[in-house]
Amino acid sequence: MRFLHLGDLHFGKVIHSFSMIEDQQYVLDQVKEYIQIYQPDAILLAGDIYDRSVPPAVAVSLYSRFLKEVLIDLKTPILAVAGNHDGADLVNFGSELFESANYYVAGHYTKEVKKVVLKDEHGLVNFYLIPFADYAVVREVHQDDNIKSLDAAMKMTLEKLDLNRKERNVLITHAFVVGGDEEPQACESEKKLVVGGKESVSASYFDDFDYVALGHLHRTQKVGNDNIRYSGSLLKYSFSEENYHKSVTMVDLDESGAITYELLPLIPRRDMRTIKGELNELLNQPSSEDYLRVILTDRGELLEPMAKLRKVYPNIMILELDQKFNEFKGSKLDKFTREQKTPEQLFSDFYLHHKGNTLHEEGTQLIQKIIHQVREEI
DSSP: OEEEEEOOOOBTOEETTEEOHHHHHHHHHHHHHHHHHHOOSEEEEOSOOBSSSSOOHHHHHHHHHHHHIIIIISOOOEEEEOOTTSOHHHHHTTHHHHGGGTEEEEOSOOSSOEEEEEEETTEEEEEEEEOOOOHHHHHHHHTOTTOOSHHHHHHHHHHTOOOOTTSEEEEEEEOEEEOSSSOOOOOTTSOOSSSSSOOEEEGGGGTTOSEEEEESOSSOEEESEEEEEEOOOSSOOSGGGTTOOOEEEEEEEOTTSOEEEEEEEOOOSSOEEEEEEOHHHHHTSOOOOSEEEEEEOOOSOOSSHHHHHHTTOTTEEEEEEOOOOOOOOOOOSOHHHHHTSOHHHHHHHHHHHHHSSOOOHHHHHHHHHHHHHHHHHO
């Protein structure tokens, strides 16, 4: 059986006042092309369909079109769970009705884990859909006061599954899973799963599954073994992701339950990257519509640098000045020595401490003028 693993779509995402809707549509078109070429038996969507629990109408419309094109036009089933960004009610809406179109979704955490059975030439494949839920929700559903962490919640949920180990089993869920020799790589755009406390879940709980399709982390990566994987987000959603290579994961599951996978690259409409240099240097570079973090290395004051830069780089998200200032912990001069210095000399000492060089003549004249004006007003 072949399936395409997606996660962390974050429809409706806005980054530094820039809507990502056009960019999301751009990569979704590539996803649909891959579906046409590879013809998977199902799409696994591991949560964070939307960026927030009450998404804008344009985000709901984008997902609705995607569902129609995949389910109806491409005749490919979709199995989805809600993530921590999603509103469970919205994701779960119409779930019983949509199953007639082969859209299987678990928005709410329930006592009985949703199970979907698909069949290929080798037999049955069981898909288990576990949406994200805070451990307090899991504790309430099962009336078990011993559930005091996400780890305990996942452990108990999986222990209650009646897995047929003679058949192939696949899990779709949304969690921060740890295991193996390397710690999974997280980024700034991933919202905490819980406020305070431990949010990780042990990968050892998934040993009985042939494949685990994870959502939450935005980097494509495995957790311990190749059969426990994050597909990652379709786009870069923070500058901590600028060196990530975005892709979707096509998985083939053979008759024995062994998997092979291929990372299918996604090319963004606009990249997200950092550029650094002096203002005039950057203004003389070729224009770019990429989403940028610009770090200016000029010394001294700049006149409207953002307005000038946006003529060349219209999609600047962040502008920073790379000016190092030494921390001022107070003057080391005693009171008598300070009283022997003029205000101009004291300011010059202050400037030297922060900037690392002496105040230039033009600056000296300006400070003298300001101090003179202040004295006249006193």
